[in-house]
Amino acid sequence: MSRPNPYVPYRMRIAKVTEEAPGVKTFRLEFADPEQGQNFTFKAGQFGEYSVYGEGECTFCIASPPTRRGYIECTFRQAGRVTSALADRDEGDLIGFRGPYGNTFPIEQWEGKKLLFIAGGIALPPMRCVIWNVLDLRDRYGDVTIIYGARTVADLVYKHELAEWGTRSDVRLYVTVDPGGETPDWKGRVGFVPTILEQVAPSAENTIAIVCGPPIMIKLTMPVLGKLGFSPELIYTTLENRMKCGVGKCGRCNVGKYFVCKDGPVFTLAQLNQLPPEY
Amino acid sequence: MTESAILQKRSLAELFSRLIAAGHRLLAPVRRDQQVGFEPVSSPQEVATDWVQTTRPAKSVVFPRYEEILRYRFAGKDVEVEEPRPSAPSTVLFGVRPCDAASFAVLKAVFTWDSPDVYFEPKLAATTIIGLSCTKADPYCFCTSVGGGPGDTRGSDILLTPLDDERYLAEILTERGRMIAELAPGLFTPADAVSKERVLAQVPARFNGQDLAARLGRLFDRTEIWLEQSLRCLGCGACAFVCPTCSCFDIQDERDRQGGLRLRCWDSCGFSLFTLHASGHNPRSVQSERWRQRVMHKFSYQPERLGLLGCVGCGRCSRACPVDMNLAEHVQSLAEISG
Secondary structure: OOOOOOOOOOEEEEEEEEEEEEEEEEEEEEEEOOOHHHHHOOOOOOEEEEEEOOOOOEEEEEEOOOOOOEEEEEEEEOOOOHHHHOOOOOOOOOOEEEEEEEOOOOOOOOOOOOEEEEEEHHHHHHHHHHHHHHHHHHHHHOOOOEEEEEEEOOOOHHHHHHHHHHHHOEEEEEEEEOOOOOOOOOOOEEHHHHHHHHHHHOOOOEEEEEEEEEEHEEEEEEEHHHHHOHHHEEEEOOOOOOOOOHHHHHHHOOEEEEEOOOOOOOEEEEHHHOOOOOO | OOOOEEEHHHHHHHHHHHHHHHHOOOEEEEEEEOOOEEEOOOOOOOOOOOOOOOOHHHHOOOOOOOOEEEEEEEOEEEEEEEOOOOOOOOEEEEEEOOOHHHHHHHHHHHOOOOOOOHHHHHHHHOOOEEEOOOOOOOOOHHHOOOOOOOOOOOOEEEEEEEEEOOEEEEEOOOOHHHHHHHHHHEEEEEOOOOOOEEEEEEEOOOOOOHHHHHHHHHHHHHHHHHHHHHHOOOOOOHHHHHHOOOOOEEEEEOOOOEEEEEEEOOOHHHHHOOOOOOOOOOOOHHHHHHHHHHHHHHHHHHHHOOOEEEEEEEEHHHOOOOOOOHHHHHHHHHHHHHH
């Protein structure tokens, strides 16, 4: 949807705040102008600029699926000036949002295929959008496997949804925490994500892998996927370079001649292999 | 549609007053302390003489150092947002060097390649450029290495070349230039076959920017080159702030108790904060990677993406560099290594 001045945010009301993990919150945002809400569309993988007036803007993916209309959700860790100001906001408060920006996960092309989601820490939110999108259209996709890890049990986000996915017969879920991050009553796995991936050893046959996590996790996960037989064209990730404008002008998210905000944030490993390693 | 005419230097006063009478804001190079910069003028006496290059380019006319993109007032828990009406007064820039005139095409390419820009485009559309050919150059000038030249007409609506102490050759290059000339038709008299070449400065080409653009990508992984070239770089960003084509920007809020402004401000890829993630990860974590980005962006990525070099060879970055890094020298060396 094109707006005459892309820098003018939508007015969004915080409809719900969920504490996910220490310093991590999810906001459900509804359009203050319902008409804008009705006209707003996006696709899985896109992101936006969220703003607190007086503090600035920051970039997060849209963490809710496009199959659920009327609101969007974002999940963020309190890290700097803007996210701290955001974290201070309560239900009912207004914030700004502009977007959606960037390309999308080609989930229509994945219909009929099996999907393997691999996420680490605060990188589950961009994937959660895809996971719910797929689960909301469940019969169009094959097996869904999710491997998710965080440093500690407390750092796992979307705990209620993990519990729900864990009980669904049409989802295989493996949740892990780094060694030392487990609690006495922890029932999940212990070990780093690449190790768990190796243990689970999902088949690459007719399968798309979607990977998102901190750089070190990505770096160590890719070779394991390679060993399992996933070709780089079938491994997708989403990059999170620093951004300001979101519309391909401010210049800071570029990787080589590409702009993460326009040509990404979704890339296949095959595409990343052609890019300078500046992400 | 080029049309050549003679404009007497003594007629400038009348041209200026006609431009102002027609409602244009007239900006020209003015000397202030040690610097020459574009400022509003009303008579030719105010215009600086004897300068090679203005200290800063005329870029801020279309892309100000900082610019309001939103204004807001706090009202309890609510916010009243006001979208500022972009100000774009009709402006005539007098005395723009050919390198700077060419820079506007680069800015336009960046700001409009994908979507319109409500702040940039009206300003550019309201700007008329009266260029001034170079009869002098200095060792920092390298326009001829990047497709320009001391008498290059690209980007100018009218290009003036001083033929002698009394006359300019006026090349009327665009419809917009013709409209300016028609404000004072008597001042522009037909030129006989006049060559401007003999008066132009000599700027030897040091490398071929177009050829380099196709090859430079190969040097990305040659870490030792980028390290060696950038060892003394302080990351101060002066090069970007005097550059006529640098267009990277930041968006920042400034507030008080009543309300605030959202500003689009110049930024530089030379700063470590430019790409720093909230997590602490930095995709370009050391200065040599940031220097490589600066060079690659202008000489490889932009030519590939936008079809034109991101450098016009004005040499300001090198004149302004506090540690005397010379872009032309470094790019020449890259051209030799990659050749």
